[in-house]
Amino acid sequence: DVKVTQSSRYLVKRTGEKVFLECVQDMDHENMFWYRQDPGLGLRLIYFSYDVKMKEKGDIPEGYSVSREKKERFSLILESASTNQTSMYLCASSVQKSSGANVLTFGAGSRLTVL
Amino acid sequence: GNSVTQMEGPVTLSEEAFLTINCTYTATGYPSLFWYVQYPGEGLQLLLKATKADDKGSNKGFEATYRKETTSFHLEKGSVQVSDSAVYFCALSDYNTGGFKTIFGAGTRLFVKA
Numbered sequence: 653d654v655k656v657t658q659s660s661r662y663l664v665k666r667t668g669e670k671v672f673l674e675c676v677q678d679m680d681h682e683n684m685f686w687y688r689q690d691p692g693l694g695l696r697l698i699y700f701s702y703d704v705k706m707k708e709k710g711d712i713p714e715g716y717s718v719s720r721e722k723k724e725r726f727s728l729i730l731e732s733a734s735t736n737q738t739s740m741y742l743c744a745s746s747v748q749k750s751s752g753a754n755v756l757t758f759g760a761g762s763r764l765t766v767l
Numbered sequence: 768g769n770s771v772t773q774m775e776g777p778v779t780l781s782e783e784a785f786l787t788i789n790c791t792y793t794a795t796g797y798p799s800l801f802w803y804v805q806y807p808g809e810g811l812q813l814l815l816k817a818t819k820a821d822d823k824g825s826n827k828g829f830e831a832t833y834r835k836e837t838t839s840f841h842l843e844k845g846s847v848q849v850s851d852s853a854v855y856f857c858a859l860s861d862y863n864t865g866g867f868k869t870i871f872g873a874g875t876r877l878f879v880k881a
Contacts, residue, residue: 656810685869694771694856694873695811710868742810746867754799754860754867758810 655679656759658743664765671730673762675743682748684726685756686710686718689740698741701726702748733766740764769794773857773872780847781880788842788875790831790857798859800824800833800840801869805854814842814855852879 659674677684683702687695687710697710699718707718715737719727726745730737740763744756774789792800799818803811815824820835829844840857857872 683867687871692873695871697868697870700868711870744811754869755801755813755816756803756811756869758812760808760810 656743656745656757658741658759658762660762661760662763662765664767665733666767667734669733669766671733671764671766673728673730673741673743673764675726675728675759676724677726677745677757678724679745679747679757680723681745681757682723683746683754684720685744685746686716686726686728687742687744688712689742689761695742698728730764733764735766738764738766769798769859769861769870771857771859771870771872773855773875775873776854776876777878778875779878779880782849783846784879786842786844786847786851786877788855788857788877790840790842790872792838792840792857792859794838794859794861796861798861800831801858801860802829802831802840802842803856803858803871805856805874807853811856847877847879849879849881852877 656677685700686698701720717729743759770793801816802814804814805811815826817824817833823832831842854874854876856874860869
């Protein structure tokens with residue numbers, strides 16, 4: 653069974669802490685994505701990556717950075733956590749295709765609370 | 768830019784009722800359209816998709832037709848079950864620099880009562 657695994661389901665951090673959210677996929681997918689999910693706003697794209705060591709900003713990159721040193725791993729970094737980053741974070745991956753049927757496989761999510 | 772708008776929830780139905788969740792989109796290119804579902808405590812999973820105009824996606828009794836003339840992709844099911852209670856997200860995928868990017872609507876929560 654193919655999987656996207658997010659290392660932490662629940663985290664509680666303090667304002668100003670550095671936070672790492674890890675995501676690993678075992679499907680040999682080229683594309684990886686980080687979204688945050690907030691009630692009434694749906695999913696908003698933070699960063700994505702089409703290849704190792706490359707990254708592209710999504711719609712809300714401010715306050716976040718990412719790292720993709722290996723194909724299977726995509727990390728989201730909050731350099732200095734703030735309370736407005738309290739949210740559910742979802743990682744997803746997809747195979748690189750020339751067509752638009754780019755189906756995403758999601759992890760179970762990481763719920764981050766910043767106090 | 769591209770956007771997806773779906774009807775606000777929550778939607779509450781009795782078992783065996785007919786379901787419609789409206790979704791409209793704005794896109795500059797020729798996107799693919801999707802419905803994803805999120806069950807409690809889980810990540811999203813694909814429910815169905817359509818890649819071009821007039822395509823119909825279907826799965827588990829759910830259907831949606833890609834209507835380019837009305838820029839819509841409404842989700843329907845003829846007879847809902849309690850197990851269909853979940854949050855439903857409409858999404859589109861379109862080409863972005865280097866590859867395809869997927870954007871989502873706000874989600875519609877469905878409650879089905881026995």
